[in-house]
Amino acid sequence: MKKLSCFWFLVSCFLFVHPALAQVASDGTWTGRCVTQGDVATIQGFECLFANILQIIVVIAGLAFFFMFISGGFKYLTSGGDEKKLASASSTLTMAIIGLVGVIASWLILNFIQKFTGVNVTIFQIPGNP
Numbered sequence: 001m002k003k004l005s006c007f008w009f010l011v012s013c014f015l016f017v018h019p020a021l022a023q024v025a026s027d028g029t030w031t032g033r034c035v036t037q038g039d040v041a042t043i044q045g046f047e048c049l050f051a052n053i054l055q056i057i058v059v060i061a062g063l064a065f066f067f068m069f070i071s072g073g074f075k076y077l078t079s080g081g082d083e084k085k086l087a088s089a090s091s092t093l094t095m096a097i098i099g100l101v102g103v104i105a106s107w108l109i110l111n112f113i114q115k116f117t118g119v120n121v122t123i124f125q126i127p128g129n130p
Contacts, residue, residue, distance in 0.1 A: 050124045061103050068096035 072092030079085035113121050 047124055054124075058103075061099070065096050065100045065103075068092055068099070072096055 072089050075085060075089035075092060079089055110121050
């Protein structure tokens with residue numbers, strides 16, 4: 001069982017690899033999402049910081065849902081008919097699903113605001129950035 005878990009961990013590490021966003025072109029500018037205009041830090045650096053933090057939060061939310069769902073399912077399977085264990089498992093599964101629905105609902109609300117107002121609220125951009 002331990003070998004199988006290690007195998008799936010290694011497989012998932014290779015399947016969900018993100019490309020490096022810190023690749024530098026020959027002229028010294030970033031080729032990823034964050035483009036610099038030289039060596040001086042500017043206020044536009046917050047765009048890159050915000051995008052990176054948001055990306056990490058989405059991954060953490062997905063992993064939290066996955067592990068809570070697996071944990072709740074395991075608790076449910078091993079409850080053995082005990083009412084307290086069944087209630088705990090049911091609560092874990094319910095909270096995992098509520099969390100997933102909350103993340104999806106927040107994304108849908110942002111897209112609704114974008115369609116309704118025409119303002120792209122899903123992209124953080126500081127005015128004056130070229």
